[in-house]
Amino acid sequence: xxxxxxxxxxxxxxxxxxxxxxxxxxxxxxxxxxxxxxxxxxxxxxxxxxxxxxxxxxxxxxxxxxxxxxxxxxxxxxxxxxxxxxxxxxxxxxxxxxxxxxxxxxxxxxxxxxxxxxxxxxxxxxxxxxxxxxxxxxxxxxxxxxxxxxxxxxxxxxxxxxxxxxxxxxxxxxxxxxxxxxxxxxxxxxxxxxxxxxxxxxxxxxxxxxxxxxxxxxxxxxxxxxxxxxxxxxxxxxxxxxxxxxxxxxxxxxxxxxxxxxxxxxxxxxxxxxxxxxxxxxxxxxxxxxxxxxxx
Amino acid sequence: xxxxxxxxxxxxxxxxxxxxxxxxxxxxxxxxxxxxxxxxxxxxxxxxxxxxxxxxxxxxxxxxxxxxxxxxxxxxxxxxxxxxxxxxxxxxxxxxxxxxxxxxxxxxxxxxxxxxxxxxxxxxxxxxxxxxxxxxxxxxxxxxxxxxxxxxxxxxxxxxxxxxxxxxxxxxxxxxxxxxxxxxxxxxxxxxxxxxxxxxxxxxxxxxxxxxxxxxxxxxxxxxxxxxxxxxxxxxxxxxxxxxxxxxxxxxxxxxxxxxxxxxxxxxxxxxxxxxxxxxxxxxxxxxxxxxxxxxxxxxxxxxxxxxxxxxxxxxxxxxxxxxxxxxxxxxxxxxxxxxxxxxxxxxxxxxxxxxxxxxxxxxxxxxxxxxxxxx
Numbered sequence: 090x091x092x093x094x095x096x097x098x099x100x101x102x103x104x105x106x107x108x109x110x111x112x113x114x115x116x117x118x119x120x121x122x123x124x125x126x127x128x129x130x131x132x133x134x135x136x137x138x139x140x141x142x143x144x145x146x147x148x149x150x151x152x153x154x155x156x157x158x159x160x161x162x163x164x165x166x167x168x169x170x171x172x173x174x175x176x177x178x179x180x181x182x183x184x185x186x187x188x189x190x191x192x193x194x195x196x197x198x199x200x201x202x203x204x205x206x207x208x209x210x211x212x213x214x215x216x217x218x219x220x221x222x223x224x225x226x227x228x229x230x231x232x233x234x235x236x237x238x239x240x241x242x243x244x245x246x247x248x249x250x251x252x253x254x255x256x257x258x259x260x261x262x263x264x265x266x267x268x269x270x271x272x273x274x275x276x277x278x279x280x281x282x283x284x285x286x287x288x289x290x291x292x293x294x295x296x297x298x299x300x301x302x303x304x305x306x307x308x309x310x311x312x313x314x315x316x317x318x319x320x321x322x323x324x325x326x327x328x329x330x331x332x333x334x335x336x337x338x339x340x341x342x343x344x345x346x347x348x349x350x351x352x353x354x355x356x357x358x359x360x361x362x363x364x365x366x367x368x369x370x371x372x373x374x375x376x377x378x379x380x381x382x383x384x385x
Numbered sequence: 386x387x388x389x390x391x392x393x394x395x396x397x398x399x400x401x402x403x404x405x406x407x408x409x410x411x412x413x414x415x416x417x418x419x420x421x422x423x424x425x426x427x428x429x430x431x432x433x434x435x436x437x438x439x440x441x442x443x444x445x446x447x448x449x450x451x452x453x454x455x456x457x458x459x460x461x462x463x464x465x466x467x468x469x470x471x472x473x474x475x476x477x478x479x480x481x482x483x484x485x486x487x488x489x490x491x492x493x494x495x496x497x498x499x500x501x502x503x504x505x506x507x508x509x510x511x512x513x514x515x516x517x518x519x520x521x522x523x524x525x526x527x528x529x530x531x532x533x534x535x536x537x538x539x540x541x542x543x544x545x546x547x548x549x550x551x552x553x554x555x556x557x558x559x560x561x562x563x564x565x566x567x568x569x570x571x572x573x574x575x576x577x578x579x580x581x582x583x584x585x586x587x588x589x590x591x592x593x594x595x596x597x598x599x600x601x602x603x604x605x606x607x608x609x610x611x612x613x614x615x616x617x618x619x620x621x622x623x624x625x626x627x628x629x630x631x632x633x634x635x636x637x638x639x640x641x642x643x644x645x646x647x648x649x650x651x652x653x654x655x656x657x658x659x660x661x662x663x664x665x666x667x668x669x670x671x672x673x674x675x676x677x678x679x680x681x682x683x684x685x686x687x688x689x690x691x692x693x694x695x696x697x698x699x700x701x702x703x704x705x706x707x708x709x710x711x712x713x714x715x716x717x718x719x720x721x722x723x724x725x726x727x728x729x730x731x732x733x734x735x736x737x738x739x740x741x742x743x744x745x746x747x748x749x750x751x752x753x754x755x756x757x758x759x760x761x
Contacts, residue, residue: 124508182710188454191508192650192709195643200702207696320519320639323512331509358527365520369501372513376504 091231096349102237102306104345105244109299110322111329111337112251113292119268119332120288122187127175127194128296128322129315130201134171135297136310137205139164140216154219161301165294172293176286198316205312213311216304223308236305243302247295248338255334260287268332321348324364328371330378340379343367393575401568407431408557419676425556430672432556432563432628434665439567440621441648441664442574442657446614448646449654450578452590453607454507457514459641460498460521461615464491465622466632467525467533473545475532480545484623491619492612499611503604506593515639522637538633541626550627559628566624567661570617574657577613586610590655644671647705653717662716671697 110128117125143160150156179197183189222239225232255261263284266274274281303318304310325344329336344364352360371379408428413421420426440462447453465487472483502513528535543551549558577583585606588596596603626632635641644667652663674697677683683694693699708715714722 118508122508124511179706187508189709189713191454191511192646193706195646196702196705196709199640199643199647200699200706203696203698203702204693207692207699316639320515324516327505327509327512327516356527356529358523358529361523362520365516368513368516372501372504 091229092353094229094231095233096353097346098231098233098237098241100346100349101342102240102345103348104341104343105240106299106302106306106318107322107325107345108244108338108341109247109295109302110318111325111341112247112334113295114322115326115329115332115334115337116264116268116288117292118326120264120271121180121190121285123180123190123194125194125292126191126319127197127201128292129319130198131168131172131293131296132300132303132315132318133201133205133312134293135164135168135300136216136304136314137209137300138167138297139301140214140304140310143217152219153217157218164301165297168293168297168300169290170293172296173286173290175293176289180289181282181285202312202316209312211312213309216308216310218305218308222305240302240306243298244338244341247298248334251291251295251334254291260284264288321364324368328368328378333378336379393579394572397568397571397575401564401571404435404564405561408560417673423557425553428556428560429628430669432560433625433672434668435560435563435567436621436624436628437648437668438661438664439563439570440618440625441645441652441667442567442570442660443614443617443621444642444645445649445652445654445657445660446574446577446610446617448649449656449660450574450583450590451586451607451610452593453611454511454646455514455611456511456639456642456646457498457502457516457518458615458618458645459637459639460514460518461491461495461618462622462625462641463521463525463632463637464494465619465624466626466629466636467539467622469623470539470541470626470632471532474539474542477542477545480547483545487619487623488616491616491622495612495615496608499608499615503607503611515642518637518639518642522634522639525634525637533632533634536634538631540631543630546627562624563628566621570621571657571661573613573617577610578657582606582609647701649715651705651708651715653715656715656717658720659715659717666716667701670701674700 110132113131114125114128117123117128139160139162142163143156146163147156147159150159175194175197179193180190183193218236222236223234225234226238227233253261255265263274263279263281264287266279267281267284271281299318300310300315303314307314321344325337325340328344329338329340344367347367348360348364350360351363352358355363408423410422418427418430422428422431444455444458447455447458468487468490469480469483472478472486473480478486498514498517502510502517505513525533526535533539549555550562578586585596585601585603586609589603589606593603596606622636625636645664648663648667649660650663651667652661653659678695678697683691686694712718
């Protein structure tokens with residue numbers, strides 16, 4: 090029983106990261122029709138920027154928690170700025186040319202990983218976090234690493250904030266309307282392009298949060314982490330239904346849990362294959378993902 | 386008509402025929418190659434370039450001619466490489482049996498996976514193929530039966546390989562094998578895209594909805610293209626195994642497929658010559674840029690400039706982005722631009738297809754999709 094609880098919480102923690110990546114992917118796709126292959130690069134920007142700032146700029150900050158938070162904040166800002174720049178410089182000139190936009194993000198993701206590898210090397214970098222994050226809390230006899238709670242809570246907060254933003258603000262309204270019918274929004278004289286940059290920046294922040302959390306989860310960062318997590322985020326987005334935030338959240342939880350359970354109860358690595366099988370089954374039953382069943 | 390036969394058969398035959406004499410050439414081209422052309426090292430590099438030319442063309446069949454953006458093509462190359470290797474090394478089969486076995490898998494697997502993944506189209510299709518390839522990568526990496534040796538890669542039992550393809554002295558045979566592979570892929574592609582299903586593939590690329598309205602089923606045709614392209618990639622995987630003399634996990638990584646995509650776009654999507662040239666040029670640069678990076682000229686540069694120049698993938702990625710922006714037809718598009726207009730326009734041999742794939746295809750499906758998903 091205690092193993093089951095540990096697996097569940099760990100699966101949720103993993104699902105939290107998938108959701109953070111998938112939410113940005115899904116919003117960007119829903120609004121702009123762009124499959125953002127460079128989303129892994131946003132994650133890498135977040136994790137490396139926070140790591141670098143915390144190692145160099147805030148080296149002397151005394152409580153390690155403050156140092157971690159300052160680093161994380163810088164990571165988020167870097168992620169947002171980088172993502173907005175990518176949209177302005179690389180995506181915008183190719184407006185409405187979807188395949189070319191995908192190609193550019195593919196090129197960017199390859200070039201960026203190579204660049205990070207060139208600067209900081211392909212090796213794993215230890216990621217400094219407050220010590221209590223690696224301690225465990227005992228619940229129903231299960232020893233659960235504390236960082237899992239942080240991951241789950243952060244993803245929950247991001248989900249709520251995103252929903253509030255989409256439902257309660259003017260820009261959220263424009264984004265929702267744009268996802269539904271971009272041509273009509275444009276025809277009404279609303280500048281959708283600002284919303285594009287905004288959505289990219291939001292996606293960048295969410296991916297950067299995932300980058301920081303992946304540093305916390307794995308205790309290390311490396312240049313390939315973004316791409317590895319991105320593949321599962323893609324699966325989550327397709328299972329959840331492209332463009333649906335709620336669908337992504339649900340699918341992220343399912344994928345994270347399934348992966349953990351199968352990896353433990355069957356054999357290591359089979360969990361990843363089970364996730365792909367689930368994807369195949371969902372596509373056979375519901376080619377458009379679960380979004381119909383779990384609309385927002 | 387006669388002009389077409391000359392262009393489609395006589396020219397390629399002449400080019401491939403000329404390339405067959407390369408192992409007999411003893412020239413030394415110092416800047417381009419480290420050793421004389423007939424030396425085993427250079428021949429091996431050239432053979433790998435040719436194999437990648439062929440593999441890029443199989444990918445072009447999907448992406449350039451049918452408009453299917455797949456991120457899982459590497460899976461089928463890996464099927465050729467790994468299954469042949471496992472069959473001779475772990476199961477102690479003969480080479481012929483191993484080749485037959487992997488060819489059979491290379492035919493059945495894409496039928497099954499294509500059937501599932503073609504239920505979705507466009508971007509979702511790309512993601513699904515990526516996921517299937519990833520499942521293969523996990524299998525190779527975790528190695529549940531002790532067959533693939535995970536990250537180390539698997540060296541084939543060389544006693545089972547045909548003796549003509551083993552050893553440094555036989556590199557020229559490997560070169561001819563690679564040349565034969567690219568020639569076969571070239572002519573099969575020519576035959577396929579000019580056949581009547583082939584014309585429907587190109588119609589699907591241009592406007593899938595229209596094909597559907599005409600009463601045809603795009604999905605069956607797309608599956609046909611998917612299976613043919615994957616099968617040819619499997620054969621390429623077998624040649625790649627013989628050339629590399631090992632199967633390692635890089636062949637099934639997502640980056641391998643992305644590399645094929647880069648090759649096709651750099652060469653010119655929707656053009657046979659373009660894709661082959663793109664594959665050759667890309668692989669050559671990937672190989673040689675590393676040497677440039679470690680040369681003394683680059684090493685003397687300040688740190689800020691040196692680091693990016695040492696990373697071939699960074700340079701190639703940047704070149705790729707520039708090509709997407711400023712040269713949408715790739716190398717082939719550049720060649721078409723130089724030709725007289727009437728000639729280029731009468732038949733789209735050096736098709737400006739990259740642009741047309743991109744421009745026309747997605748309009749209507751996308752708008753439809755936006756409706757289907759409803760509110761967020």
